[in-house]
Amino acid sequence: MSDNLIEVKNLQTHFFTNEGVIKAIDGVDFNIPRGKTLCVVGESGCGKSVTARSILQIVDPPGRIVGGDILFHPTPDREINLAQLNPRGAEIRDIRGKDITMIFQEPMTALSPLYTIGNQIIEAVRWHLPLTKQEARERAIEALGVVGIPRPHELIDAYTFELSGGMRQRAMIAMALVCEPKLLIADEPTTALDVTTQANILDLIANLQRDMGMSVMFITHDLGVVAEVAHEVAVMYLGTIVEYGPVETIFSDPKHPYTRALLRSIPHLNPRRKTRLAAIRGMVPHPLNRPGGCSFHTRCNYAVAGVCDSFVPPWTPIDRTRFVRCFLYDSEHPIKSQVIETPPDTSGDLTRETAQNRQPLLDVHDLKMHFPITSGFFNRVVGHVKAVDGVSFTIHEGETLGLVGESGCGKTTLGHAIMRLYTPTAGEVHYYGDKPADLAKLNNRELKLYHREIRMIFQDPHSSLNPRLPVLEIVGEALKVNGLAQGRELETRVRDLLAKVGLRPEYIRRYPHAFSGGERQRIGIARALAPNPRLVVADEPVSALDVSVQAQILNLLKDLQTEFGLTYLFISHDLNVVSHISDRVAVMYVGKIVELAPTQTLFERPRHPYTEALLSAVLKPDPSLRRSSQRIHLEGDVADPANPPPGCAFHPRCRYAKDLCRIETPALRPIGDGQLAACHFADELALAGAHIPEHITP
């Protein structure tokens, strides 16, 4: 008899590689209660996915389960040990797809583009249930309807590439649910989606879970998602679970130092206090270099020499529902930690004077960036993608302007156009440096001078560093080609720059492959700073990084801003990050800025319905706020910038839309307090802001 659908006991999954045995999962214990959601949370490389795959016995070679039990109870009195089944045998295959199903992060690659979604769903049905083709098809259509796919009768015959990202993930979910499984394993199912779509999918999974009474194992790196969907939480670090318990207590009273640190390192949606983030030092080591003893001791503030680095902490119960793997709570030999928890560093309160009092540094006026769509042998132009379509804003000296929007809204193109990586179709980009100029009109030679003062940080720390060049040449290139430094002097300056961004100066001769993602991003920042710029365009600089590293980089950017008086244009899709770093925020939708305001104003009193919807979709890392505000569901997809709807581009998804919105395009206009909004009814609508807690718990 068991209340748990799954009980995992001392699970070990190892990868036998040429370099050595990687203990991806090394002694994991957890339960998945019947009809509840378990969230497994941790940074990349901690073994979350491998745990999930071990349950279904689909770990790719050279990995395999080497020990432990996975007890599966299809009914309370039956027990099957999944860990002991033959991975290719009929028994496990009967369970896969029927009792336990799985969905993945990227439905575009997880579904085959060569078959219709219907084909791939019906296949699963027919394999497990004694249904005819027609019955199976009807069942598939029903499932597609349940997951909210419009016109399921037609779309069952669609191919994956004909659907949007959100629809694809819905189809994937339909495929997983069609046989009414007892357990759904969801491996980062919303990570690749925009916030608004993510909110819809999370709600869908939660509703289905409740209605169908199934269990869900939800894998994510995002604590906001955890707070939103979990009943139970397992926190993973380097192949072990360090803490396990009900979601409320994990968030309100985290025990393990790693859980505490994680919770404190995420930027909260809190535009009022500009505190430094409490970053975890260092990075997750590679599993081959797993530190001995407690694997977290190298990054832990509580670690006690001679204990934590020598012995593996036992799996200690705190109470009936909670377990932790840390010597602090060991019932037999609890350690007395010398380090008291360092209070959050609030010394550098970075909220500064309002932007209005400062000099404008960059003035963008009616900027347009259209890309021709060509077709046929002669490259006939058949249309234009209006990626940026009439954008105007000003950045003041020393401020950070955040630019947010969902993917495809044109924010990256805007950044590139300002940098003149593209030649704008129309508009002006006035830069008020030592020699004011309209950057949009300059030729390449004239731009060279300005490219010293305006620099860029790229999103992908891997593709932005040339793998063939050593750090010295990467960071020093701008100094060298502009004749600012040479030889010894160049080397000294690059060493200084490395020290500034927190890297050891002796790394100067190393090549990019020797660095981790976070370190590479630091190199990218050093490169941007090399010629002493005034303005830095940062294009999603932290979105490719883990939470703990993200906090380090955000802190670094803030410190550098203070030290050098930099001005930032900070592009991001993550409202939490933007609210943390920006003085003012601009919201983009289909090539246009729809709202621009000081951060606090924008988050507390949004004046555009799109901003309101975005804010409502942001997940707060606090389970007590779950569904406290009724979330706004945006219907449909982001409009196609090649063929935007007439009038206000947002009107098809706007719940306040009136006739005027379908005809007339609203202009971005001031509505007081330095706030601008592009909505006909900005003055009339009473829109809800983000719920900002007075006190953040951990």
Add this chain to the structure above:
Amino acid sequence: MAQYIIKRFLYMIPTVIAISIVSFIIINLPPGDFVDRLVVERQQSGEVITEEEEEGFREIYGLDKPLPIQYVDWISDVVLRGEFGYSFRWNRPVEELIWQRLLLTFFLSLSTLAFIWAVAIPIGVYSAVRKYSLGDYFVTFLGFIGLATPSFLIALVLLYISFKYFGQSVGGLFSPEYVDAPWSIDKFLDLLSHLWIPIVILGTAGTAGLIRTLRANLLDELRRPYVTTARTKGLPEYWLLIKYPLRHALNPFVSSLNDVFVGLVSGETIVAIVLSLQTTGPLLLDALRTQDMYLAGSFILLLSLLAVIGTLFSDLLLAWLDPRIRFP
């Protein structure tokens, strides 16, 4: 789909025109024309041809006109009347000489293609699924040898072996009694019994190449997330292997179909010469050596056309197989 087919056909037109021009240029590359050659030949046999007579010949054969006009004359006869010109060497219209040989070439290439697929697919799949097994190493090794050996060398070795150990020649497509016989069931069966040797010789390199390509593609595809998805659905390994990775791996396979086919048409030329097959190869070589321009030009034109049609066919097949191409 219909739109795609039409578009594909339209794309073919400039290629075909370009091919006809190239064929014509090749014909006219060698210095001197047929009449010059004729004069030399007649002189050797003691005849004397006056310049007037020479001009007369040129006029008859249309060789006195400027090249572009010669080209237009030639191509319009080809297109409108199916007349490819006159073979001076054989004293017969070209079309009488080429069709049967072209048909045999086509048949041989197509059979070889079928052979390549029939052999390469199962071996490639085996090789990928049992990666680094003894069988895989063996196949890989054979594949390398197959790729490294020019087909005419294989043909020669086979000739040597059959002569040395079986005391017979393996050349030709027909037994002597059928060479000039009209087409009949017996002749066709005789053809089939001879055909396997050139097929194996011609197909070796292609098979080796295709096994390697399929193995590499399949290894890539086996790692794709949709394979894992299929596995989570509880499908058995053999089923999901065929339905997903193999099916995906076949797409680049189909798109390389054309290259393989062109390679076969091309390789056939030289193997046919070694094995003295009654296909296009030997006649083409002979025509080029003797500057029998209309015959040579027609061969190059038609062989290239064959290749273009092969491309068309493989593109259409790919569009039929891959919805991503079918949907614009």
Add this chain to the structure above:
Amino acid sequence: MTEAQFPINTPEAVGAIKVDHGYVAASQRKLIWWKFRKHRLAMLGGIVTFMFYFVALFAEFFAPSAPDQYASNYTYAPPQTLHLFNDGKFSPYVNGYTIEIDYNAGRRNFVVDPEIQHPVGFFVKGSPYKILGLIETNIRLLGPINEGDPMYLMGADRLGQDVLSRTIYGSRISMTIGLVGVTFSLFFGILLGGISGYFGGWIDNVIQRLIEFLQSIPSIPLWIGLAAAIPVDVPPLYVYFLITVILSVIGWTGLARVVRGKFYALKTEDFVKAARLDGCSSLRIIFHHMVPSFTSHIIAVVTLAIPGMIIAETSLSFLGIGLRPPINSWGVLLQEAQNIRSISTAPWLLFVPGIAVVISVLALNFLGDGLRDAADPYT
């Protein structure tokens, strides 16, 4: 991506593992070399390829006799075995021949006669030559000690010429025609592929159509057509040159595609954008930032293109429309093995140059494969 693609191969993962081996300080070139070195077949291929070119370069030293040295009294003499020891002493010799008259066929047959011993030696004096065309000498690696003694380790041909020597000399032409042809191809490939990839637009479109067109023509008929147009009285050097040009007509297209593809892929890489923002000129971006990223790929593709050229030359010459005597190449040698009669009387005419072709092509393929894998040291 999900974590199941475990970060085994990601740079930081490898970096973490190999800290002790100087991995972190290694340049990309070193990484490529390390990866290549692990590929045993490729190493073997590289060594064999090097040996072939080395022998080709010093053909006069390695070949027992000059290629045109003939002896009509040893027509179609079969291969002799090289005996290194005589009565337990190191004293290399070969057996001589006796003549048997085949009255049925009406010809003389040479048979190796174990009774006759011709002493041979290493570093013997032979016909004079110049090393690399500079230093005059007459030392050859191996040869008969008494001048005029027959030594046909791989048999003789119709004119009594030593097949081994001819094959060694022939490697000069056959191995270099690949190199020269690839150089031509590379020039056109990089030029047109680079133009296509850098400018894009209609130029790209036109070049792409041209490539598609050239690739759609069956290559051997095209080559035959072009080669047949070379007049018979053209000097040998020109023929060599023209044949390489003809081979390159098709050869450049594949390279152009690779170059274009790389240009396109790199153009959108962030580090190229970063270089532009650093103020680099177009030339510096191309040659300092882009080209080094794909030279290793190009080298691999080029290496893989050479064997195709070798096979093509051999095929054309074999048909009698490529190189012709007195030029000496493997294809020219194989011409003599064209009919079944000569193959059956003297199979070494087929097998000696044939095996040379197969081994060199095999070695180059292995080498190219290894280079291609190593070109991207992170995967």
